Amino acid sequence: xxxxxxxxxxxxxxxxxxxxxxxxxxxxxxxxxxxxxxxxxxxxxxxxxxxxxxxxxxxx
Numbered sequence: 001x002x003x004x005x006x007x008x009x010x011x012x013x014x015x016x017x018x019x020x021x022x023x024x025x026x027x028x029x030x031x032x033x034x035x036x037x038x039x040x041x042x043x044x045x046x047x048x049x050x051x052x053x054x055x056x057x058x059x060x
Contacts, residue, residue, distance in 0.1 A: 004044075007036055008045075010034070011031060015055070016055060019055060027052050
């Protein structure tokens with residue numbers, strides 16, 4: 001489980017970096033590039049209160 005937690009954290013950080021360069025990127029695309037399942041990532045985000053909508057609002 002710890003490996004998955006680490007992978008999801010790295011994927012989220014990578015998504016935030018990509019978002020600064022390409023505002024129209026999707027989390028699903030970043031998950032695919034990082035070899036992380038979108039469903040698992042969504043569950044991990046909801047447990048921590050992370051939101052793509054909020055992340056995009058913070059970038060603008």
